[in-house]
Amino acid sequence: MSDEIIRISHLVKEFKTAGGTVHALDDVNLSIRRGEIYGIIGLSGAGKSTLVRCINYLERPTSGDVFFEGQSLSEMKERERREVRRSMGMIFQQFNLLEQRTVLRNICFPLELIGVRRTEAEARARQLLTLVGLANREKAYPSQLSGGQKQRVAIARAIASEPKLLLCDEATSALDPNTTESILGLLRDINRNLGITVVIITHQMSVIESICDRVAIIDQSRIAEEGEVQRIFSAPQSKIGRELILGGDVRQEQFGASKKIRVTFDGRSAFEPVIANMILSCQLPVNILFAATKEIGGQAAGQMVLQLPEHEADAMKVIHYLREHGVNLEEVKNSEF
Numbered sequence: 001m002s003d004e005i006i007r008i009s010h011l012v013k014e015f016k017t018a019g020g021t022v023h024a025l026d027d028v029n030l031s032i033r034r035g036e037i038y039g040i041i042g043l044s045g046a047g048k049s050t051l052v053r054c055i056n057y058l059e060r061p062t063s064g065d066v067f068f069e070g071q072s073l074s075e076m077k078e079r080e081r082r083e084v085r086r087s088m089g090m091i092f093q094q095f096n097l098l099e100q101r102t103v104l105r106n107i108c109f110p111l112e113l114i115g116v117r118r119t120e121a122e123a124r125a126r127q128l129l130t131l132v133g134l135a136n137r138e139k140a141y142p143s144q145l146s147g148g149q150k151q152r153v154a155i156a157r158a159i160a161s162e163p164k165l166l167l168c169d170e171a172t173s174a175l176d177p178n179t180t181e182s183i184l185g186l187l188r189d190i191n192r193n194l195g196i197t198v199v200i201i202t203h204q205m206s207v208i209e210s211i212c213d214r215v216a217i218i219d220q221s222r223i224a225e226e227g228e229v230q231r232i233f234s235a236p237q238s239k240i241g242r243e244l245i246l247g248g249d250v251r252q253e254q255f256g257a258s259k260k261i262r263v264t265f266d267g268r269s270a271f272e273p274v275i276a277n278m279i280l281s282c283q284l285p286v287n288i289l290f291a292a293t294k295e296i297g298g299q300a301a302g303q304m305v306l307q308l309p310e311h312e313a314d315a316m317k318v319i320h321y322l323r324e325h326g327v328n329l330e331e332v333k334n335s336e337f
C-alpha cells in the first residue's frame with residue numbers, strides 16, 4: 001500500500017460573504033504519510049481549520065482535490081465520501097460531547113450510527129475507556145469531567161469506529177500545560193500502538209515540537225514551508241517560520257551596507273566556540289545582530305545573524321572560515337531579516 005494516506009492537491013477554498021470573497025486557502029499542496037504525526041501550524045485566521053475541514057470534506061473545496069489512499073474525494077459519490085469520512089476521526093478544542101449522554105453512551109454513539117449492536121458497542125466502548133485511562137468513569141456525564149477527561153472521552157469516541165486517520169483541531173488549546181502533555185502522550189500512544197495517522201492543527205509551537213514528525217507552516221492561506229520538524233525548527237526558511245519558531249524578536253531592521261549572513265546550528269555544533277575561534281583566527285570583528293537558540297529533542301539548535309566586515313576580502317575570509325568548519329550559512333538581505 002502507498003506510503004501516502006492523504007494528498008492535498010492545488011486546494012483552493014473561498015468563502016463568499018456580504019463583505020466580498022474571503023480566500024481562506026490558496027493553492028495548498030501537501031502529502032501526509034501513513035503512520036506519521038503531521039502538524040499544521042499557523043497564526044489565527046491563517047486557514048488551519050478550513051484546511052482540516054477540507055481534508056474530510058466537511059467543507060467542499062472551491063477547486064483542487066483531496067486524495068484519500070489515492071482516491072479522489074471530489075470524484076466520489078456522497079455515499080462513498082461518507083464511507084471515507086468514517087475512516088477519519090476528529091476531535092475539537094471544545095470536545096463536542098453530547099451533554100445528555102453518559103461517557104459510555106457518548107463513545108457508543110458513532111457505533112450506533114453504523115448499526116453496531118448495543119451490547120457489542122458497549123463492550124467496545126469499555127475497552128476504549130480503559131485505553132484512555134477512564135475505566136471507572138463510564139457512568140459520568142460530560143459536565144462532571146475535567147477538560148482533559150472530556151478530551152479523553154472525545155478521543156475514545158473518535159477512534160471507536162477504527163479510523164485510519166485522526167484529525168485534531170486545536171485539541172489541546174483549551175487545556176493547561178500538564179493536561180496538554182498528557183493528551184499529547186495519549187495521541188502518541190494511539191499513533192504508535194494502533195497505527196492511526198494523526199494530523200494536528202495548532203497555533204502552539206510546543207505541541208509541534210513535542211510530538212510531530214513533520215510540519216507545515218501555513219500563513220495567509222498558503223503553505224509557507226513544510227518538512228521534518230527537526231529540520232524546520234533548526235533552520236526555518238520563511239519569515240513566518242522564523243517568527244513562530246524563534247519568537248517575536250525577528251524584526252526587520254535597517255543595517256549598514258556590509259554583508260550579513262545567517263548561520264544555523266542544528267545541534268551538532270555550539271554557537272560560541274565557532275564564532276569566537278573565527279574571530280581569533282581571522283583577527284576580524286563581526287557584529288552579532290540577532291541570535292536565538294532552542295532545545296529540540298535535547299539538542300541546542302538555532303540561528304545567528306552576523307554582520308561581516310565591510311571590506312569584501314575580509315567578509316569572504318570569515319565566510320570561508322565558517323564554511324571550512326562545517327557551519328551552515330546563507331547571505332541575508334535586509335528585507336528578509
Ligand SMILES: Nc1ncnc2c1ncn2[C@@H]1O[C@H](COP(=O)(O)OP(=O)(O)OP(=O)(O)O)[C@@H](O)[C@H]1O
Pocket residue numbers: 015016017022023024042043044045046047048049050051203
Ligand atoms: N464559513 C466561513 N465564512 C466566511 N469566512 C470564513 C468561514 N470560515 C472561515 N472563514 C475565513 O477564512 C479564513 C481562515 O479561517 P480559519 O478558521 O480556517 O483560520 P484558522 O487558521 O483556523 O484560525 P483560528 O486559529 O483563529 O481558528 C479567515 O479569514 C476566516 O474569517
